[in-house]
Amino acid sequence: MMKNLQITAILAILLTAAQAQAAEHVVSQKGRAFSVKQLSVKQGDSVKFVNEDPFAHNVFSLSETKSFDLGSHGTGTSKSVVMDKAGTVEVECAVHPDMKMVVEVKK
Amino acid sequence: MSTISNFLASTAAAALLAAALPAGAQPVPVPTAADREWRLLEVPMPKENISTPARVELGKTLFFDPRISNAGAMSCASCHEPSLGWADGRKTSIVGSDVMGRASPTIVNLGYNTLYTWDGRKKSLEEHAVGPHRHLSAPDFKAAAERISKISGYQAMFASAYPGEPIEVETIAKAMAAFQRSVVSNDSAFDRWLAGDTKALTPEQYRGYKVFSDSGKGNCAACHKGSNFTDNGFHNIGLKTADQGRFAFVKVASMKGAFKTPTLREIEMTAPYFHDGSATTLREVVDYYDKGGVDRSNVSPDIKPLNLSEQEKNDLVAFLRSLTSKSTQVIRPVLPQ
Numbered sequence: 466m467m468k469n470l471q472i473t474a475i476l477a478i479l480l481t482a483a484q485a486q487a488a489e490h491v492v493s494q495k496g497r498a499f500s501v502k503q504l505s506v507k508q509g510d511s512v513k514f515v516n517e518d519p520f521a522h523n524v525f526s527l528s529e530t531k532s533f534d535l536g537s538h539g540t541g542t543s544k545s546v547v548m549d550k551a552g553t554v555e556v557e558c559a560v561h562p563d564m565k566m567v568v569e570v571k572k
Numbered sequence: 573m574s575t576i577s578n579f580l581a582s583t584a585a586a587a588l589l590a591a592a593l594p595a596g597a598q599p600v601p602v603p604t605a606a607d608r609e610w611r612l613l614e615v616p617m618p619k620e621n622i623s624t625p626a627r628v629e630l631g632k633t634l635f636f637d638p639r640i641s642n643a644g645a646m647s648c649a650s651c652h653e654p655s656l657g658w659a660d661g662r663k664t665s666i667v668g669s670d671v672m673g674r675a676s677p678t679i680v681n682l683g684y685n686t687l688y689t690w691d692g693r694k695k696s697l698e699e700h701a702v703g704p705h706r707h708l709s710a711p712d713f714k715a716a717a718e719r720i721s722k723i724s725g726y727q728a729m730f731a732s733a734y735p736g737e738p739i740e741v742e743t744i745a746k747a748m749a750a751f752q753r754s755v756v757s758n759d760s761a762f763d764r765w766l767a768g769d770t771k772a773l774t775p776e777q778y779r780g781y782k783v784f785s786d787s788g789k790g791n792c793a794a795c796h797k798g799s800n801f802t803d804n805g806f807h808n809i810g811l812k813t814a815d816q817g818r819f820a821f822v823k824v825a826s827m828k829g830a831f832k833t834p835t836l837r838e839i840e841m842t843a844p845y846f847h848d849g850s851a852t853t854l855r856e857v858v859d860y861y862d863k864g865g866v867d868r869s870n871v872s873p874d875i876k877p878l879n880l881s882e883q884e885k886n887d888l889v890a891f892l893r894s895l896t897s898k899s900t901q902v903i904r905p906v907l908p909q
Contacts, residue, residue: 520787520791523826527823536826538873559806559822559830560805560826560830560872561803561805562686563804
């Protein structure tokens with residue numbers, strides 16, 4: 466019983482430490498554009514995309530570093546992705562091909 | 573005294589105007605700053621192919637010349653007929669004995685686009701001019717360029733339009749792009765209203781514009797936004813179709829069955845509508861969107877039932893008709909020998 470409590474406590478400390486290190490970066494989608502063209506994050510950080518337009522957006526990347534498709538999301542909603550590998554991630558909106566940005570993920 | 577007489581004059585004018593309108597109809601107001609954002613600017617041009625009269629004339633001649641096609645039987649104008657709003661009036665195009673899978677889109681205001689064809693696979697008007705489909709494929713185009721280069725009348729036109737440049741696929745493509753950038757619709761009733769003529773739009777058309785741009789009503793401007801009435805984007809609008817559309821080039825789930833937002837300028841002239849030509853009239857289009865599409869398995873979140881009233885639907889169609897420019901006759905070129 467005591468041993469289990471110790472393991473739980475250690476796990477909780479590790480988790481808290483990991484959470485403390487991983488940051489969340491917020492990028493808004495407004496006026497058919499990402500709010501930033503370039504974003505530098507640390508490996509393990511997450512990027513949250515918030516749709517501030519009165520219509521739907523999509524977020525995807527087919528980059529080697531990180532390939533993902535967060536699907537379409539309507540006005541006022543958000544989608545997040547964890548950048549778990551170092552490198553360059555080109556992020557686009559499939560609905561609006563003119564919307565592009567680059568996330569540099571550093572170790 | 574002057575103020576009073578002005579007041580009386582304006583009151584009398586307002587009374588006359590109100591009397592001329594149908595019962596309950598409000599006069600059309602002057603456009604606001606937000607309205608004026610719909611005004612069309614000059615057509616953008618790539619610096620390596622700035623249009624000149626000689627380039628436009630050469631491109632127009634090539635556009636109407638059937639010798640550009642593999643069998644010498646069709647030109648660009650076969651599917652982009654000026655008297656049919658630069659489309660072809662068919663549900664989907666017919667090339668030779670083949671029925672194509674998609675409707676011929678108008679070339680009106682193509683110069684404002686950022687991607688071309690229904691699925692956006694072409695990234696410039698110059699690229700778009702070459703090999704738009706298998707009947708005018710890139711190898712065929714190369715053979716056509718060789719034929720064109722041997723026609724003395726064309727040699728003189730190319731020398732004038734692109735001095736020092738060889739007559740080859742790229743130069744032909746540049747001339748065709750220059751011509752297509754000259755096909756512009758910017759003098760519709762809506763444009764005249766934006767320029768300050770409050771009599772250019774009928775009250776019905778103005779009400780339709782409000783339905784069009786209200787996200788809580790027609791919500792049309794969610795996609796048909798911007799002075800060319802397109803977001804240059806790709807949307808699945810809920811049509812029942814086996815055509816993968818944009819997904820063939822962008823492997824993202826929401827792109828399955830998604831097609832490029834077409835301009836609405838000259839829309840009255842370019843029936844039938846949608847990529848598959850499945851809507852015959854503008855009223856059918858409005859009714860379709862009012863229902864929120866048919867196949868909602870991968871539909872855009874922006875397509876949802878609208879519950880428009882009969883008057884709102886009629887107003888919307890009236891507004892769409894206000895996007896037609898004054899008709900001008902297109903003179904077909906004499907083809908050089």
